[in-house]
Amino acid sequence: MAEPTAEPHFLRIGPDVPGSPVVLSVPHAGRAYSPALLKASRLPLRTLEALEDRLVDRLVWRAQASGAVALVARAPRAEIDLNRDQREIDPLMVTPPPPPGSVLQSARTRGGLGLVPSRINGAGSIWHRRLPAAELDRRIAEIHAPYHRALEGALAAARDRFGVAILLDCHSMPPQEDGSGASVIFGDRHGTSIAPDFLDAAVAAARACGFKVGRNTPYAGGYITTRHGNPARDIHALQLEIDRSRYLDRSLRSPGPGFDAAAEMIAHVAAALAIKALAPPEAIAAE
Template sequence: MEITAPLIVTIPHSGEKVPPQTPWLNALPEEVLMCDVDRYVDFLYEPTLQRLKIPFMKTEWHRYAADMNRVPEDVDASSVQGSANPAGMHNRGFHWVITTYKHQLMPQPMSLQAHNELVQLVYEPFHAGIRNLYQSLHDKGYKRTFHIDAHSMPSVGTSEHRDPGELRADIVVSDSKGKSCDPRFKDLVIAAYVTAGFKVGYNWPYFGGRVTEQYGNPSRDQHTLQVEMNRALYMDEKTKKLKSEEAKKIQEKVFFALDYIKKNLPTIS
């Protein structure tokens, strides 16, 4: 893909493939298995990314098996045998033990070998892909890079979230509490989604994850934002099925937002 702007997008949670190391996931009903997956985010964003020639990275693997918005050290005694971290410290860490709706996922901790295999199978290729995207921008001559990490969120916070029972905005933009990007990039992204017709929140109830922490480094001119989209806009949250007509409208809004960002990046780069 020809690079035409110093912008990349990552989609770490839309994968649905279950690896052999986590066979317990295969026995779950779909409404539980897909409970915390960012289902359809790739469907909503990819047409725009292809059309605007914005490089992107996504994974095919299920986040319950290995979460790309965590690091391999985010495990505890309930997820990996022999971990020094106490049970409950990372029950929604690199391997998910329990869902945000309190469904039990892992019947027992996995072996250290299985953990290491998942790091090599899932984590390393995904993040190597991100590093390659950054390198391709640098090779193109861009010294300042901009990165959107695209996610989805429940429309209402659960008891396991910071905002239990709260209705959420259409979009939540997060920058690790001001640490992961130039504030002008944050302002641009918020303006883009607002102008596209979304109601936008900032740093609540999400502050950003490991992706924004790892790649957002303004001192190195790397500027990363997490962008969460409200699932009720395009899917039935109970059945996890796509609302086709609503999804088409969201795809159009996503194009408007990312086109707006791409066109206005020169003002801050």
């Protein structure tokens, strides 16, 4: 369905030797739609783009410039969702269907937002026909698995150098219609993916930048946070969701007046996490 490409499916940005214990992940902002993928879709490109965390890849440059390594997807979410378990498959969209024991059913797969999205709310089914199993296997082997291996490697390198690593997994969320909700939501899998003092530092940094902050509701962190966050091994993971209306224009497609402030906020969060991670033990004990 989507021909192989010589272009990388994701970019690793940053120094070979990490300059920060923070690693950034941007899994949902890829815009490299292949001609074959677009041909396979019954929906136009503009509708497929609704699956994206629009332009979040352009929000992390300030944080990355401080020495953090960033893993940024180029493959679009319509092709494969890097924030899903590779077993989260809607069996009805694959031919031949996968064996029942190899599929992990969830609310997301039932809602059409599994490993390969099958539906978009308000637009219906995405694809003209079912996905060949061989093509699904190719996407997992060439895009999904290498991305997660690269994340594991970046986090291991940061922990080896600094004694601790923190993954900041960056996403965006639909606007709050009444404007009363949080504009940034941190997800830590309900207290399991990151130490509380790191979460507190991230929350304080976002608030200091003028953002209203929520925790875990309605976004508690996805597969990336669950898979890579392991505080017992000194590897922590935190998901960040930012309201798209805070950094995009009214069309929610192009940078808006708040774009620079959003980038600055993410940089402040990354810096606060790094400062907390690198604080000497006696300073932490004295707090």
